[in-house]
Amino acid sequence: MDESAPSLRYAAAKQPQVATAKGERTRELILETALRLFYERGWRKTTMRGIAAEAGVSLGNAYYYFHSKESLIQAIYAQSHEEHMAACQGVLATEISFGARLQGVMKAKLDTLARYHSFAGVLFATAADPRSPLNPWSEASAAVRRQSIALFAEVVAGSDARIPKWLRPELPGLLWTYHMGIILFWVHDRSPDRRASYQLARRTVELINQLVALARVPLLRPLVQSVLALLGEIRAAA
Amino acid sequence: MDESAPSLRYAAAKQPQVATAKGERTRELILETALRLFYERGWRKTTMRGIAAEAGVSLGNAYYYFHSKESLIQAIYAQSHEEHMAACQGVLATEISFGARLQGVMKAKLDTLARYHSFAGVLFATAADPRSPLNPWSEASAAVRRQSIALFAEVVAGSDARIPKWLRPELPGLLWTYHMGIILFWVHDRSPDRRASYQLARRTVELINQLVALARVPLLRPLVQSVLALLGEIRAAA
DNA sequence: AACACGATTTGAACACGTTCAATATCGAGC
DNA sequence: GCTCGATATTGAACGTGTTCAAATCGTGTT
Numbered sequence: 001m002d003e004s005a006p007s008l009r010y011a012a013a014k015q016p017q018v019a020t021a022k023g024e025r026t027r028e029l030i031l032e033t034a035l036r037l038f039y040e041r042g043w044r045k046t047t048m049r050g051i052a053a054e055a056g057v058s059l060g061n062a063y064y065y066f067h068s069k070e071s072l073i074q075a076i077y078a079q080s081h082e083e084h085m086a087a088c089q090g091v092l093a094t095e096i097s098f099g100a101r102l103q104g105v106m107k108a109k110l111d112t113l114a115r116y117h118s119f120a121g122v123l124f125a126t127a128a129d130p131r132s133p134l135n136p137w138s139e140a141s142a143a144v145r146r147q148s149i150a151l152f153a154e155v156v157a158g159s160d161a162r163i164p165k166w167l168r169p170e171l172p173g174l175l176w177t178y179h180m181g182i183i184l185f186w187v188h189d190r191s192p193d194r195r196a197s198y199q200l201a202r203r204t205v206e207l208i209n210q211l212v213a214l215a216r217v218p219l220l221r222p223l224v225q226s227v228l229a230l231l232g233e234i235r236a237a238a
Numbered sequence: 239m240d241e242s243a244p245s246l247r248y249a250a251a252k253q254p255q256v257a258t259a260k261g262e263r264t265r266e267l268i269l270e271t272a273l274r275l276f277y278e279r280g281w282r283k284t285t286m287r288g289i290a291a292e293a294g295v296s297l298g299n300a301y302y303y304f305h306s307k308e309s310l311i312q313a314i315y316a317q318s319h320e321e322h323m324a325a326c327q328g329v330l331a332t333e334i335s336f337g338a339r340l341q342g343v344m345k346a347k348l349d350t351l352a353r354y355h356s357f358a359g360v361l362f363a364t365a366a367d368p369r370s371p372l373n374p375w376s377e378a379s380a381a382v383r384r385q386s387i388a389l390f391a392e393v394v395a396g397s398d399a400r401i402p403k404w405l406r407p408e409l410p411g412l413l414w415t416y417h418m419g420i421i422l423f424w425v426h427d428r429s430p431d432r433r434a435s436y437q438l439a440r441r442t443v444e445l446i447n448q449l450v451a452l453a454r455v456p457l458l459r460p461l462v463q464s465v466l467a468l469l470g471e472i473r474a475a476a
Numbered sequence: 477a478a479c480a481c482g483a484t485t486t487g488a489a490c491a492c493g494t495t496c497a498a499t500a501t502c503g504a505g506c
Numbered sequence: 507g508c509t510c511g512a513t514a515t516t517g518a519a520c521g522t523g524t525t526c527a528a529a530t531c532g533t534g535t536t
Contacts, residue, residue: 020532023484048523058486060526069523121368129363130426185472188368196472203468210461219457223448230441234423234434258502261514285492296516298496303514307493 027065030055034072043122073123081144083112098161099209105155106201124187149176164215170231265303268293272310281360311361319382321350330392336399337447343393344439362425387414402453408469
């Protein structure tokens, strides 16, 4: 059973630390070429041999920098994450209201993801495998996840919203989960320019705004308590 | 771009209709062997050659019945679905309360899935790819999905719950989506005997019960309207 | 200049998923 | 019993992801 013994493929997976400037250039050349070919030909029709040939390096060299075809996706994923962080700076610096901040962050996410849509399905598919380093709960993507959750914490912290005290520690993680849900929808979104995803994000952010406000209503106290207890349990289990 | 032109791999994908009893036996032999090997060796370490050898047929013969390694997973998925439908008959015939019915159906789901856990990750991973026939929104799995949603409709219809009129048409689909979410958790669940998943299902079903009751409270009318409008839009987009 | 040594690069080799033309098997109709 | 067509089965071949021992490069040291 390859559950108890994690497959070699996903073990450790330390990429060699690129040590020289030349190496760094080669690495980036391969990554850019891969990105272009994925875009032009799609994931399946792009081969490691094709990437190597197009980049003008040998097959083995590509594997020196990326220990698998999937790890190229992981690198691209990390890159898109950087882009998103950068794209958020504007709204986070200027907007004050919780809703506007969250709207801005979500729109930035969809904007920065746009160019990856044609092969994002693969990203999500490999990410869904519990043993994949791309899976959001894995060790390998922990750094990105932490940064991402911190981003949502910043959305909350920098806003004027009056968040109930008990909700504060949970909210960033919840928003992160929510944003993963939106991405899941986006991956499957076939509407022109992914308009449906933008609309869904806009509407759900409004909804979240209402929910956060409602959380203070006394009538909902028992429900809120249930949800809180549940979150605690999930956290304990994971 | 392999998005506009669906990959050959996932196109049509008509399995040859098995015409003779002998053919049917061979098909089942291969499927059983595959299931056993996936369980014993895991997904990656099980090869099509290994399955064919263990089943005593040729490699090509295995491909005659299952056009890809993934389609074996699809067949196993369909099988587990059958098991779940059967396992639900009891509760659905005897229980009256909405909560108890939903609890029973969810518990049956986790029970019937249990034996597939060691390689369920792959199932979910391939299912997450928008172009995979395993993906719940795809044409290939439409039959299973429809049956599954009908099951949740039956959960509602056979219960004494007083569901608000406007919620009735949406509820089965919502419950189906919810149950997919639980499965997603289950796939990643590493607790002994997947106890965390059982607990999560139990707690969330209670929560859903409360939510359904709350949906009648006048104060929540605007929120409920928003959610409804949103659901309508999502449906229109998909 | 020669050397050492790690970083980088190469290409051949392997195992696997998949395809396919060719062959074998079987049952129905004569 | 024989033939024919559909069904079932075979195994060789292809392209792909991945591994690895060997070759090469670059740089600091003697």
